[in-house]
Amino acid sequence: MxxxxxxxxxxxxxxxxxNASQTRHTSSxxxxxxxxxxEIGENLSGxxxxxxxxxxxxxxxxxxxxxxxxxxxxxxxxxxxxxxxxYDVMFPKDAKxxxxxxxxxxxxxxxxxxxxxxxxxxDIFRCPGEAALVTxxxxxxAIFCPQIIDEPKGSGxxxxxxxxxxxxxxxKIPNRIHTWFGPHAPYSTSAETYRKVAAYAxxxxxxxxxxxxxxxxxxxxxxxxxxxxxVEFLKDIGALNSRLSIAHGVFLQPKDIELLVEFDVGVxxxxxxxxxxxxxxxxxxxxxxxxxxVGLGTDSNLTNNNLDMFEEMRLAGFLQKLVRKEPSVLPxxxxxxxxxxxxxxxxxxxxxxxxxxxxxxxxxxxxDMDQPHLYPLLPEPNTNVIEHLVYSANxxxxxxxxxxxxxxMHNRHIRTLDWKGAKELILTEAQDLLTRAETWKRLGx
Ligand SMILES: [Zn+2]
Numbered sequence: 001m002x003x004x005x006x007x008x009x010x011x012x013x014x015x016x017x018x019n020a021s022q023t024r025h026t027s028s029x030x031x032x033x034x035x036x037x038x039e040i041g042e043n044l045s046g047x048x049x050x051x052x053x054x055x056x057x058x059x060x061x062x063x064x065x066x067x068x069x070x071x072x073x074x075x076x077x078x079x080x081x082x083x084x085x086x087y088d089v090m091f092p093k094d095a096k097x098x099x100x101x102x103x104x105x106x107x108x109x110x111x112x113x114x115x116x117x118x119x120x121x122x123d124i125f126r127c128p129g130e131a132a133l134v135t136x137x138x139x140x141x142a143i144f145c146p147q148i149i150d151e152p153k154g155s156g157x158x159x160x161x162x163x164x165x166x167x168x169x170x171x172k173i174p175n176r177i178h179t180w181f182g183p184h185a186p187y188s189t190s191a192e193t194y195r196k197v198a199a200y201a202x203x204x205x206x207x208x209x210x211x212x213x214x215x216x217x218x219x220x221x222x223x224x225x226x227x228x229x230x231v232e233f234l235k236d237i238g239a240l241n242s243r244l245s246i247a248h249g250v251f252l253q254p255k256d257i258e259l260l261v262e263f264d265v266g267v268x269x270x271x272x273x274x275x276x277x278x279x280x281x282x283x284x285x286x287x288x289x290x291x292x293x294v295g296l297g298t299d300s301n302l303t304n305n306n307l308d309m310f311e312e313m314r315l316a317g318f319l320q321k322l323v324r325k326e327p328s329v330l331p332x333x334x335x336x337x338x339x340x341x342x343x344x345x346x347x348x349x350x351x352x353x354x355x356x357x358x359x360x361x362x363x364x365x366x367x368d369m370d371q372p373h374l375y376p377l378l379p380e381p382n383t384n385v386i387e388h389l390v391y392s393a394n395x396x397x398x399x400x401x402x403x404x405x406x407x408x409m410h411n412r413h414i415r416t417l418d419w420k421g422a423k424e425l426i427l428t429e430a431q432d433l434l435t436r437a438e439t440w441k442r443l444g445x
Pocket of ligand 1: 247299
């Protein structure tokens with residue numbers, strides 16, 4: 001009998017499946033065909049058009065960045081409080097962004113994500129059509145949310161440009177490029193816009209994403225303007241439902257958490273961004289205890305300053321242990337869950353991605369465990385492999401990144417994007433954007 005042929009087989013990996021029973025296989029194969037995991041087992045007899053030996057290394061579901069912005073700059077405008085940072089530096093700069101800036105930014109951001117083991121990301125920012133074009137090529141899975149800003153005018157996308165983006169890209173690349181709405185925040189986006197977004201999201205059967213309860217300034221503005229918390233405000237205008245995921249949630253109160261549970265709203269937790277901008281620690285243990293879907297996000301190269309989900313996992317744990325003065329809160333298993341299944345649920349994609357299971361999309365990474373900082377690695381059953389992945393590993397340990405069964409990177413070589421060839425372009429566009437932004441600021445427009 002001829003042997004079964006698969007598109008790709010990963011051999012002899014240490015599989016951390018993140019399935020409901022948290023199954024781990026010490027040495028197992030994964031067979032992939034048509035972008036789907038078709039078989040998992042020891043010594044599979046079939047042959048793969050491509051076979052990758054993962055012997056001694058960990059195979060994990062790809063990491064899912066549930067909140068980021070495709071930014072062209074990093075290391076610019078650092079160390080400022082959030083509102084002056086937004087209104088004096090970022091919004092004036094964002095008003096000057098041209099599509100070609102985002103094109104260059106997307107090459108840099110997506111190369112960084114592939115190299116760091118991120119297989120799916122949610123991007124809320126400007127000119128998403130350019131980022132989507134790069135994603136078509138890079139092979140990553142993405143949700144794009146054009147960042148709608150009503151005030152200050154011109155610094156973000158509009159409801160009209162968001163609709164136009166959805167018209168162009170919705171279902172163009174099914175299951176890989178998703179089109180949502182992205183109202184920025186309740187202080188920059190009007191109640192009317194939120195209302196319309198919620199209605200359109202329902203009509204077009206897409207999701208929407210917003211920054212919520214990120215800073216005390218926001219809480220005060222919303223309290224003054226609407227006399228309630230940001231979560232109550234969204235409920236009040238009919239924009240709180242399971243199509244919504246929110247970023248940050250640093251200042252969520254117990255009554256807000258109850259509403260998030262009731263309306264099935266996910267939260268993207270961005271620990272390093274919250275720490276860097278001195279906002280505080282989101283009440284993650286309370287959210288998890290209440291049953292809220294919690295994912296992890298990097299936020300952006302302007303607030304972080306990298307897109308390293310290993311760092312987010314580690315800091316998510318460290319931050320809660322520090323502020324709660326209790327080392328047992330947010331253990332490493334929970335951090336890994338948030339970066340995989342937690343983020344997947346937050347984005348409404350838990351049936352497609354987030355775990356290694358037959359029938360799910362073949363999104364996975366191979367982490368090279370043969371490193372001094374990941375040693376000694378104890379064997380099963382009393383292994384410290386999860387501790388190593390969360391507390392010791394970093395994005396540079398990712399050897400292979402696979403999305404939809406396609407190998408985007410192997411042996412740290414990216415197959416789908418030539419980021420080195422784009423380096424000059426990225427620097428030129430970054431300098432161009434800085435020049436334009438400075439001119440804009442001087443003119444006081
Ligand atoms: Zn953000």
